[in-house]
Structures are given as structure tokens and as C-alpha cells.
Amino acid sequence: MFKVTYQRYLTMIEQFLAQLPWDKEILNQSMYYSLIGGGKRIRPVLALAAAEAVGGDPETILPAAVSLELIHTYSLIHDDLPAMDNDDYRRGRLSNHKVFGEANAILAGDALLTYAFELLASPGTSQPERQLRIIREVAIAAGKDGMVGGQVADVAGEGKTLNIDEIEEIHKGKTGALLTVSARLGGILAGGTEPQVTALSDYAQALGLAFQIKDDILDVVGNSEMLGKPAGSDLRQGKATYVSLLGLEGAEHQLHAQIQKAQSALKPLHEGAIFLNELAYFIEQRQH
Amino acid sequence: MFKVTYQRYLTMIEQFLAQLPWDKEILNQSMYYSLIGGGKRIRPVLALAAAEAVGGDPETILPAAVSLELIHTYSLIHDDLPAMDNDDYRRGRLSNHKVFGEANAILAGDALLTYAFELLASPGTSQPERQLRIIREVAIAAGKDGMVGGQVADVAGEGKTLNIDEIEEIHKGKTGALLTVSARLGGILAGGTEPQVTALSDYAQALGLAFQIKDDILDVVGNSEMLGKPAGSDLRQGKATYVSLLGLEGAEHQLHAQIQKAQSALKPLHEGAIFLNELAYFIEQRQH
Numbered sequence: 128m129f130k131v132t133y134q135r136y137l138t139m140i141e142q143f144l145a146q147l148p149w150d151k152e153i154l155n156q157s158m159y160y161s162l163i164g165g166g167k168r169i170r171p172v173l174a175l176a177a178a179e180a181v182g183g184d185p186e187t188i189l190p191a192a193v194s195l196e197l198i199h200t201y202s203l204i205h206d207d208l209p210a211m212d213n214d215d216y217r218r219g220r221l222s223n224h225k226v227f228g229e230a231n232a233i234l235a236g237d238a239l240l241t242y243a244f245e246l247l248a249s250p251g252t253s254q255p256e257r258q259l260r261i262i263r264e265v266a267i268a269a270g271k272d273g274m275v276g277g278q279v280a281d282v283a284g285e286g287k288t289l290n291i292d293e294i295e296e297i298h299k300g301k302t303g304a305l306l307t308v309s310a311r312l313g314g315i316l317a318g319g320t321e322p323q324v325t326a327l328s329d330y331a332q333a334l335g336l337a338f339q340i341k342d343d344i345l346d347v348v349g350n351s352e353m354l355g356k357p358a359g360s361d362l363r364q365g366k367a368t369y370v371s372l373l374g375l376e377g378a379e380h381q382l383h384a385q386i387q388k389a390q391s392a393l394k395p396l397h398e399g400a401i402f403l404n405e406l407a408y409f410i411e412q413r414q415h
Numbered sequence: 416m417f418k419v420t421y422q423r424y425l426t427m428i429e430q431f432l433a434q435l436p437w438d439k440e441i442l443n444q445s446m447y448y449s450l451i452g453g454g455k456r457i458r459p460v461l462a463l464a465a466a467e468a469v470g471g472d473p474e475t476i477l478p479a480a481v482s483l484e485l486i487h488t489y490s491l492i493h494d495d496l497p498a499m500d501n502d503d504y505r506r507g508r509l510s511n512h513k514v515f516g517e518a519n520a521i522l523a524g525d526a527l528l529t530y531a532f533e534l535l536a537s538p539g540t541s542q543p544e545r546q547l548r549i550i551r552e553v554a555i556a557a558g559k560d561g562m563v564g565g566q567v568a569d570v571a572g573e574g575k576t577l578n579i580d581e582i583e584e585i586h587k588g589k590t591g592a593l594l595t596v597s598a599r600l601g602g603i604l605a606g607g608t609e610p611q612v613t614a615l616s617d618y619a620q621a622l623g624l625a626f627q628i629k630d631d632i633l634d635v636v637g638n639s640e641m642l643g644k645p646a647g648s649d650l651r652q653g654k655a656t657y658v659s660l661l662g663l664e665g666a667e668h669q670l671h672a673q674i675q676k677a678q679s680a681l682k683p684l685h686e687g688a689i690f691l692n693e694l695a696y697f698i699e700q701r702q703h
Contacts, residue, residue: 241563245558258543275525
């Protein structure tokens, strides 16, 4: 059942992405290249599932849900640039700037971020007041006090010895804020009550942390081919991770604690949240 | 009178920018450094003046007007990067990446663009439907089919012989689209009628073209110190400009024609548009 629902969401997302008006110009090709790089689509999936969890129709909020994937993709393109992480590969394919050049990669990222806000403002997604609220929330989560701020802190922290609180702070900004707003987006646009939206927030916050801990664990125990990047690369780069700070067993313990926290946050949503409950389990068990 | 009004708008804009919650972290400092680099603030001024031209209160739409300056500033930071135009100076000061490094410059641009949409969604700026409409229009003007698209075409056109239509096409995207939407923003958010908004559009489109022609003329006849960059740099880079294609006299003629077109577009706005009318004259006469 979980897999069927996940597949249904994925199909909605991929079809929506494919039907956007991409033309053959290099900018469109460059944006599309990175967008169809695959991945779990965890952010729009969270949004669609949150909409259903509060009794809404995920189809209605699809443009807004997909905007989250555009924002995530732009951040990956910019993070991979030589001036940042200087990664030649992403999910087993050449990174954007290796294919289209640095200038076009910067601009493709800029255009994806801008396009995301066009989609968030799509007419008829929800009541206009709710759409404006979500645009503000997404901008805050993706911006200087959220994702971009986390990336700046990450760049600044390179080569330094960070403790567990500092790492958690970076992750909260870099990945946590956008994941949390993804669940909120679905809940708010689909007309959820404030207690429901708070439940979705708490769930997504714990899930985001779990996601990051699992990433760190997979970097150590994972298989390079399944990960699409060399296993152990964080350790070799001397990056502090949950595993380097807590040990493998300590990290596994933390992971499980966050998954339980996520699942118990869902209680006010009753049966609407079965998929989200199983999604937490899926995050804990994933192999890539 | 024109100067008094311009100064009133500038004071509103500068005060708004200064009171935003900038902290001492490097990202905020980097964003603020480029934002307070000065300049004519032509985009927010256009928006505020357009709001007054349709009988609205410019103070109400100030966050949205300032968002246009954030978008313009982000585009300058990214354009100056080594992978793009590789400019070490901007308005007579070191460019952002020369002060804060390339990674932080990319991220400061990203954060400014994101912050712009947060400001555009500020509660109480106008009716929510109008705000959503403007968010869509700004995203389209700033994105792949507007400003970013124009920059991609500009990068792709380097070293090629472009004709006047191709140059006009690049400018329409690179600078024209955002200038046009600036005037529309003021008109729409302040509750202008559709004919008024169309008049503002036509005005700003001609003004944007005039602005670019004047830039090309100043590059040839201007004074490096007043321009804040070496005069003649376009010519030395072998860039096709209005002057290189039409000659100095031909470019002056084109400039005047566009200014007249802009001014005559204002007729439906009657006396509300006195400032905009004089702004066109100011653009024609400016020395930097």
C-alpha cells in the first residue's frame, strides 16, 4: 500500500515536471537536465501526502508541491559548483556545470528558484491568503535564515571541528527547514487546521533530522553504486558527521529515536497519516 | 519638483532597506554590502511613482517595490562572478565576490532573490489576489523567459556579431522585463485599472529601451569616474552596442524616439504621471 501511494505521488510529480513548457534553448535544457536527475522527490511527496492527511486533494496543490523540488534542485546545482563543493557528479550523473558550463549552471539555478515562486503563485491552488502565507514560509525556509544560511554555515565550518549541536544547527537550516515547510505547505494549502499543521511540522522536523543521520550512516556503510557517489567521502573530507561524533551505534540509536518522534507527532492526524507514518519507517530503512 | 519627489522616494527606499533585520553574520553582511552600493534605485522608484500615478499610497506597496531592488542586486552579484562577466568592480566599489569570496557571493545572490519573494508576499500590501498576480509577473520577468534568459543569451552572444534586433531581444529580457514589471507592480498593487496598467507597461517598456541606449552612449562619451567603471569598456570588449551598430548620432536619435514614445504612453494617466513624464526626460539627460 505504501509503495502504491508513493508511486502514485511520483507519477503525478514526474508528469507535472515533464509537461512544463521546456523549450530547446540551453537554459531550459540545463534546468530540465538537473530536474529529471531522479531522486526520491521527498519534498513534493511530503507535501502531497500532507495534503491528503488533512483530507485535501493532492492534485490541486501539485504546482506548489513541485516548486519544492525546483528549489531543492537549484540548491544542488549551486552547491556542486567549483566555488562551493566542487562536485563533478550528482546522483551518478555529471553535475550541471560539467555539462553546461559554470555560467549556465549558476543561471539555471537562478531560473529554477525563480520559477518555483511562479508555481507557488499559480491561480487556483488554494485560497489566495493561504498561498501568500506559504510563499512567505517557503521563502523564509529557503533563504538566509534557512537553506541558504545553512549552506553558508556549512562552507564556513569546513575544516573546523564541530560539535553535535553545531552540526544539528547547520542541518536544520540546510535541509531541515525546507523539509518542514514541505509538509506545512501541503497541510496549509489543503485547508488543514492549525493543530494539524503543527503536527505535520513536528513530524517533518524529526523526519528531516532522521534523514540526515541516515545519510551520514549510509556514507559509512553504504554501497557507492547505490548511493551514486563514493561511499566514505564525508569521512575522507574530514567532515564531522553524526557517525564520526556518536559512533555508528550511537547514530543508529539517534536515528531510531527521531523516527519514533516523527511517528508519535502524527497522532492528531489519525488515519489520514498512515502513509506519512510508513514514510518515516521507509526513511529509516532506505539503502540509498 | 521632480528632484523633490525623487528624493522622497529614495528616502523611503533607503530607510526600508536599512531597517530590514540584517545581522552581523557574513551572509547578511554580504547581501547588505551590495544592496547599499547605491545606484538610482530606478526599479523601486518606478513602482512607487506608478502607484501614485494611479492614485495609490506608495508607502503601502513599499516592501514590494524594494523587492525589485533585491532582484536587481542579486543579478548584478551573479553577473559579476568570474564564471560570468568577471568584473572586479561595481559602481566604483569592489564587487561582492572580491570582498566575500565566490561561494558567499553566489549564496548572497540566492538569498537576495529568495528574500525578494518574501517581501512580495508581505501581508497587507494589497488585495491577496493582486499580490499573487504580481508575484507571478515578477517571477516571469525575472526568470528563464525574462532577466535570466536575457543573461544566458548575452553570455551566448559574446564574440558573435549581433544585429540590432538580436541586441534588442537580449535587452528586453536582461533589463526590459524587470523594468516593465516594476511599473506594472506599482499600478496593479495600488489598484489601477487595466488601461492604466497597460499605459504604465508601454511607458516602462520604452523607458527601458531608452535606458539601455543611453548606457551604450555613456559608455562612449561618458566620464569613467562618474560611471564608476572604465568608459569605453563595451567597445574594447568588442560588444555590439547601439552606438557600434547605429553610430553615435543614430543612437541619440533612437534614444529620443523612445523617450517620446514613453511620454506619449502616459497620456491616459493625466496629471498623476507628471513625475514619470519627467523621469523619462531625466533618463535621456543623465550623465551616469
